[in-house]
Amino acid sequence: MCKKIKKPDQWVYVIEKCNNQVKIGVSKDYIERINYLERTGGFCATRYMALGPYQNGYEVESKILSQLKELRIIGEWHLVSYEYAVTTAKEVAKEIGNSDVIEVLDSKDLIELVDELFPLKASVTNDEHLQDTIITGFVDEKSVLWLETDECGLFLPEFLMSFLRVEELFRGGSCDEHK
Incomplete structure (x- = not known):
């Protein structure tokens, strides 16, 4: 079998829409995703940060969200300080984020x-x-x-x-x- 490589392409982002309201997500193009959220949500992001890219961005996101689940307010938004969400995201990403280039079939x-x-x-x-x-x-x-x-x-x-x-x-x- 021939093998090719797959570079990590999943960015985990933290976006703040107003004081203490944040969303954690995953996207291959986090800038476009944030722009889309702003256009469709009718708000302007006050701050954002992206980690990655990872092979397992969805796994990283899931673990971050499970740690913040008690702070969820509406849909995908959480009532938590931006700083706390970023710290949590960085800790999870450091623990399980996989930025390795992998071989694919x-x-x-x-x-x-x-x-x-x-x-x-x-x-x-x-x-x-x-x-x-x-x-x-x-x-x-x-x-x-x-x-x-x-x-x-x-x-x-x-x-x-x-x-x-x-x-x-x-x-x-x-x-x-x-x-």
């Missing part, structure tokens, strides 16, 4: 691997919502294979297999031979 090899691992894929991928889906894959530091699409984010191969089984059942097929 070449797309041709990944297609062959997915076809071999998931024999139901061929009968399901004729579905128009799957035809243009680009799946990338990589192996993490624990040698676990992860797949990723723009639509679904990161997921384990078992998720894809479950999805394909459900799709096949909806089409009137049987998954008995693939159990």
Whole structure:
């Protein structure tokens, strides 16, 4: 199998919209994301900061949000000082943030691997919502294979297999031979 590299591209950001109201998020282009939040939210960010980029930005974000969950007020906004949110974000990022360049499977090899691992894929991928889906894959530091699409984010191969089984059942097929 040929391997390519994947640079980290997930930025974790902290944005303040007014005194003590902050949002933590992840984006490949955090400046554009903050601009979008300002346009759609009708506010002007008073301060923001980004950490990264990381391979596991969503994991970093999730852990930060779990530490701030008691301070959540509306939607994704938290009633907490900007300084405290930034300190929390930096601590979490230092602890679990992964900025390593990783090897990813070449797309041709990944297609062959997915076809071999998931024999139901061929009968399901004729579905128009799957035809243009680009799946990338990589192996993490624990040698676990992860797949990723723009639509679904990161997921384990078992998720894809479950999805394909459900799709096949909806089409009137049987998954008995693939159990």
